[in-house]
Amino acid sequence: MRRGDSAPAGLAGGHMEDGGVLKEGFLVKRGHIVHNWKARWFVLRQNTLLYYKLEGGRKVNPPKGQILLDGCTITCPCLEYENRPLLIKLKTRTSTEYFLEACSREDRDAWAFEITGAIHAGQPGKVQQLHIQRNSFKLTPHISLHGIVDKMHDSGSGIRPSPNLEQGSTYKKTFNGSSLVDWLISNSFAANRLEAVTLASMLLEENFLKPVGARSTGAVRSGDLAEQFLDDSTALYTFAESYKTKISLREDINLSTMELSGTVIKQGYLAKQGHKRKNWKVRRFVLRKEPAFLHYYDPSKEENRPVGGFSLRGSLVSALEDNGVPTARSAPNCSPAGPINT
Structure with a gap:
């Protein structure tokens, strides 16, 4: 999310400080002492990267912590964790390391681009050099x-x-x-x-x-x-x-395999309310079509398997205001709170 975009509805309650926001959104952060992974709401400014806890689906002020970008180095892609290929590593001037996980390669690269620009804000030539793509490429002699x-x-x-x-x-x-x-x-x-x-x-x-x-x-x-x-x-x-030939689908194939066979058309982090306890947790949602399913994953877990999901065929969709009342706005190709066309 860049400056000028509106925050997700679930985060509208914690007002952002005015001005200077370069980018904001969910990232999954590794803990410093206990190396567990938790979703945080990050706000990038010119000199700092702030991160916030969530309670009730909303950002909690003041910030949980901050990363000072002056003298910081960034590594992207970072492949230090085999099961987490979408990491960015930041190393501060004092050698403190932060590992941040995005929801997709595109989101990771967008964050890395903006953070790199913030680190080198006073060196426009350096920023241009970091992001320029050369038009030709030759394999160096010592690499075969x-x-x-x-x-x-x-x-x-x-x-x-x-x-x-x-x-x-x-x-x-x-x-x-x-x-x-x-x-x-x-x-x-x-x-x-x-x-x-x-x-x-x-x-x-x-x-x-x-x-x-x-x-x-x-x-x-x-x-x-x-x-x-x-x-x-x-x-x-x-x-x-x-190289091996594919394993064709059979009629008795596991249902979960069928659910996950659709083409991914969108993915990202959302704050989800629990069914029983009604608490809010950040999950990575993946939307697929043919067949149409919406699955969600726990970003704190190492295994890349859904923790829940459902078919979208025959589902109803509504946009809710802060008071939980459906709005009168309609989505394309469907009436307000009407069935999704799948």
Whole structure:
């Protein structure tokens, strides 16, 4: 959320300090003493990054803490936690480390861009240098494609393929395009995402990697080398020698697999009210279509499995004011509080 955007309805009760807000929104933060993960509402200013606790779905003043950005260094992508690939690491002048997790690669990169700009606010040339993308890329003489692939296979610091689902089919030993781009940058094989995509395309061209599933194979058939590899979390790839055919869906397949087979069309953090205790907790929501489901995940947990969800077919949707009364506004293609068209 950038300056000028309105805060989520659940956070409207804690008024933001006037002026100077560069970006705000949910991030999941690792604790300093006990390394658990908790969602916090972050507010980026020119010199500081503030974070707030939530109570009753609302931001609690004063801030729970702050990160001083003067002299801070930022690492993005940060791959220090295998099960949390969307991390940003901030290291302060006093060597205190903060780990912050976003809900998507796009959200993570947007936060990293804004924080980097805030860190180097007094050095406009430095900001431009940090974010410029070079138009050409050549593999340096001391790096070979074979060496990169060997590093990718390393059991400690390489890429670990896992089962992934695309359009109702499960593919073994695969990884997505965005994860490989993050890995190439994190291991200093590329300076930015453009270079990493070009390098990954070279790995494809030389048959070190194979595309898996309709999304990535369709890109390869485009014929344009620069567009063959997709920096996308839904495009799957595998090592050429470990390529396996897909496992087709059967009629008796587990229902949860069917629920998760739809295409992801939106994801992000929301504050959700509990069914029984009526308390509020931040969850990462993922909206899918064909079939249409809304699932939510607990960001404090390591495993990437939904803790709840429901089908949207036949569901009713209403926008609520602070007093809980539905508004008279209607969503596109449906009447007020009417069924969602799925």
